Amino acid sequence: MFILGFAGCIGALRENTFLLKFFSVFLGIIFFLELTAGVLAFVFKDWIKDQLYFFINNNIRAYRDDIDLQNLIDFTQEYWQCCGAFGADDWNLNIYFNCTDSNASRERCGVPFSCCTKDPAEDVINTQCGYDARQKPEVDQQIVIYTKGCVPQFEKWLQDNLTIVAGIFIGIALLQVTGVPHAAVAAG
Incomplete structure (x- = not known):
């Protein structure tokens, strides 16, 4: 240029x-x-949607490996009020957040704080708000975390x-x- x-x-x-x-x-x-x-x-909008889904899921796997990637995912999830590519269960791809019995992490069956719904009365971000969030029934999950995926939220933002x-x-x-x-x- x-x-x-x-x-x-x-x-x-x-x-x-x-x-x-x-x-x-x-x-x-x-x-x-x-x-x-x-x-x-x-x-080729369907192909682009598949590539976006693939990109987000690969980055979910590497969430804790790179701080810049982690910040990008957190910003995206907070901005579009979403969690994962197509939902919060996409976080099963990450070794810290998956729900397997062999996972000894405290974040097991949880999501990052950027998936949490924000309380306007709180000034300080609760970084542990997503712990055990996916063990709850889906109705209770919607109160604590965003349940919509980032790919559909991006499509909605683009249409709006x-x-x-x-x-x-x-x-x-x-x-x-x-x-x-x-x-x-x-x-x-």
Whole structure:
């Protein structure tokens, strides 16, 4: 991006036709790739959903292995008020949270604190709120933790904000499309 922006800026300042042609060609290629990615995302939305599910479950397995990954999962679950890829039981994939009898962890049959519903009256986060949460009946689980998965919550968020997301993409595309002809005319 730096090289592309540099070529456009210097090409316009110095009236260098080679740099302006370079700028317009690569801006056109980037626009075409973005358009292709958008069409493919729409056509293969089920495949993307499966990949998202696979990605989240792999990261659930490695939840305690990497602090950055742990923070990303916690942020995602808190922001979308979700737990796991398709539900709280996805945390059985993690060695600390699974519900097997051989698991001696205190977090057995639990979920991370980011799955817990927040009490507005509490200022301090209870990091142990998810302990034993999945041993309760589902009706009681809904009081303590989020039971919806992150994949359906992301789909819901995307549908609710589709106008905003589409507007941003159209705005970026218009900026790119208007930049290509001006650079091509100047390089002319």
